[in-house]
Amino acid sequence: MTETISLAEAPKNSSLFVKAALGAVPLLSARKSTVPDRVVRLDGVKVDPDHLAAYCRATGLRFGDSLPLTYPFILSFPLAMQLVVARDFPFVAVGAVHAQNVIERTREISVSEPLDFRTHIENLREHPKGLLVDAITEVSVGREQVWRQVTTFLHQQRTSLSDQPKGEPKPEEVPPPPLRALRVDQKMITRYANASGDHNPIHTSALGAKAFGFPKAIAHGMWSAANVLGNIEGRIPEKATYTVKFGKPILLPATVNVYADKVEGGWDLSLLHPKKGYPHLTATLR
Numbered sequence: 001m002t003e004t005i006s007l008a009e010a011p012k013n014s015s016l017f018v019k020a021a022l023g024a025v026p027l028l029s030a031r032k033s034t035v036p037d038r039v040v041r042l043d044g045v046k047v048d049p050d051h052l053a054a055y056c057r058a059t060g061l062r063f064g065d066s067l068p069l070t071y072p073f074i075l076s077f078p079l080a081m082q083l084v085v086a087r088d089f090p091f092v093a094v095g096a097v098h099a100q101n102v103i104e105r106t107r108e109i110s111v112s113e114p115l116d117f118r119t120h121i122e123n124l125r126e127h128p129k130g131l132l133v134d135a136i137t138e139v140s141v142g143r144e145q146v147w148r149q150v151t152t153f154l155h156q157q158r159t160s161l162s163d164q165p166k167g168e169p170k171p172e173e174v175p176p177p178p179l180r181a182l183r184v185d186q187k188m189i190t191r192y193a194n195a196s197g198d199h200n201p202i203h204t205s206a207l208g209a210k211a212f213g214f215p216k217a218i219a220h221g222m223w224s225a226a227n228v229l230g231n232i233e234g235r236i237p238e239k240a241t242y243t244v245k246f247g248k249p250i251l252l253p254a255t256v257n258v259y260a261d262k263v264e265g266g267w268d269l270s271l272l273h274p275k276k277g278y279p280h281l282t283a284t285l286r
Helices: 013-023 049-059 071-084 186-196 206-211 221-232
Strands: 003-007 038-045 097-105 115-127 130-141 144-156 180-184 240-246 254-263 266-272 279-285
Touching: 003 071, 038 071, 049 071, 049 186, 049 221, 071 115, 071 130, 071 144, 071 186, 071 221, 097 221, 186 221, 221 240, 221 254, 221 266, 221 279
Parallel strands: 003 038
Antiparallel strands: 038 115, 097 144, 097 240, 115 130, 130 144, 180 254, 240 279, 254 266, 266 279
């Protein structure tokens, strides 16, 4: 039977990261091999205009009367963390990275509308680089579902797939001229960490990133997913599906090439390495 956790307010990110750090201590862990059957619900969430403004400043998105397409991710992040930091969750939260994200919006959401959130985690599976899970969040206004998201997280570790033959790497190619070049530095990412509450050390500390196998601190995936949307703001349809795949992380500081191509039914977006052409992010808006 599904366990439902009803919250009166969103958990504080600071306390969640303390739990995440404690969960990373092997002697304190009690990990299971399945995802617990739990749902976290939080009703009547009212958007704080100051928080929304800070998010828009951190991502470069426009501050207005409607929520940016990616903003509910920030509101739902503590709910997903509440589930991941549990001692019986299959892996620890610290060091996990964002692999993919799919957002479906049925209409624009007003800043003034109270929002009801439901978040659960499912579909634990192996990957050559570790374990994947999907965090599912549904946002409703009254009885109307207005926003849904599937967030896929990767915890890097050895699995039964780790020793499978790897495909031939794609040859590096000089990318075409970009729409623009974007400089990303630690100051920008720290601003996003403060606005989003995601202080995972892989994003905020070079030493913390190295502890989890990254040579430098890396940009948040959802920062890049939000920032790239700024190139087509004003042209995003009210009803939209935004699918994002994250490639090689953006090591800070960095300059990336930005692309936004109009196609039938929507847009193709990407962030590419300016010299080697490999993707940091590829996305479709339909």
